[in-house]
Amino acid sequence: MTNKPTPWRRFWARYFDFYLHAIVLGGMWAVIDYESINKVDKYLLGFLIMVVYFIADGTYMAYFGTTLGKKLMKINVMNQGGSKIARVDAYKRSRLVWLRGMGLGIGIIELIANIIGYSNLKRDGVTSWDRDLELRVTYGKISWPRYLVCPAILICVSVLIIYGMIAGDSL
Numbered sequence: 001m002t003n004k005p006t007p008w009r010r011f012w013a014r015y016f017d018f019y020l021h022a023i024v025l026g027g028m029w030a031v032i033d034y035e036s037i038n039k040v041d042k043y044l045l046g047f048l049i050m051v052v053y054f055i056a057d058g059t060y061m062a063y064f065g066t067t068l069g070k071k072l073m074k075i076n077v078m079n080q081g082g083s084k085i086a087r088v089d090a091y092k093r094s095r096l097v098w099l100r101g102m103g104l105g106i107g108i109i110e111l112i113a114n115i116i117g118y119s120n121l122k123r124d125g126v127t128s129w130d131r132d133l134e135l136r137v138t139y140g141k142i143s144w145p146r147y148l149v150c151p152a153i154l155i156c157v158s159v160l161i162i163y164g165m166i167a168g169d170s171l
Contacts, residue, residue, distance in 0.1 A: 001076070001138045001139065001140055002139050003125070003136070003139075004139065005121045005125050005137070006075075007117075007118045007121045007122060009075060009139065009142075009147070010073070010075060010121070011114070012069070012073060012154065013069035013072065013073040013075055013150060014069060014097070014102070015069075015150075016068070016069035016153060016154060017067045017068060018049075018053050019154055021052055022049045022053070023157065025052050026049075046105055050102070053098075057094040058090045058095070059090075061077065062087040062091065063087075065084035065085070069150060072146070072149060072150055073139075073142065073147075073150060074140030074141070074142050075137065075138075075139055075140075076138045076140070077136075078136050079135060079136070080136055082136070085133075085135060089133050089135065093133055096132065096133070099113075100113060100116075100127075100128055100129055101113055101114070101127065102114070
C-alpha cells in the first residue's frame with residue numbers, strides 16, 4: 001500500500017462506476033418501458049444517471065467501504081484511523097465528488113472540475129473532498145493488465161454508445 005496519489009487510477013475507477021450505473025439504469029429502464037427511453041431528453045437522462053450514481057456511490061462506500069471501480073483499481077478510502085468511513089461521510093464525499101470532481105456532469109464544467117481535481121491531487125497529494133472530510137486514501141499495487149481493464153471497458157462502452165447514437169439517428 002502507498003499513499004502516493006494516482007489521479008488516473010481514481011479517474012478510471014470513478015468513470016467505470018459511473019458507466020456501470022448508466023448501463024444498469026438504462027437496461028432496467030429499457031426492460032420496463034423501452035419506448036419512453038427514446039423520448040426523454042438526453043441531458044435530462046444524463047442528469048438522472050448522475051443522481052442515481054452519486055446516491056449509489058455513497059451507499060456502496062457506507063455499507064461496503066468501496067465500489068467496484070475502486071476495488072478493481074485497489075483504491076481504499078478510509079477515515080484517519082484506517083476504518084471504513086462513516087455513513088454520513090460516505091454520502092457527503094459522494095456529493096462533493098459529484099459537485100467538485102464531476103462538475104454535476106455538465107459538459108465543460110465537468111472537464112474543468114476534472115482538471116482542477118487532478119491538479120489539486122498532484123500538487124497537494126489529496127483532493128479537496130478527502131481533505132475536507134479528513135479521509136485517507138491508499139493505493140494497492142496493481143499490474144499493467146489490471147490497470148488497463150477500466151480504461152478498456154470504458155473505451156469499448158463509449159464506442160458502443162456512440163455507435164448506437166449514430167445508428168439510432170439514421171433509422
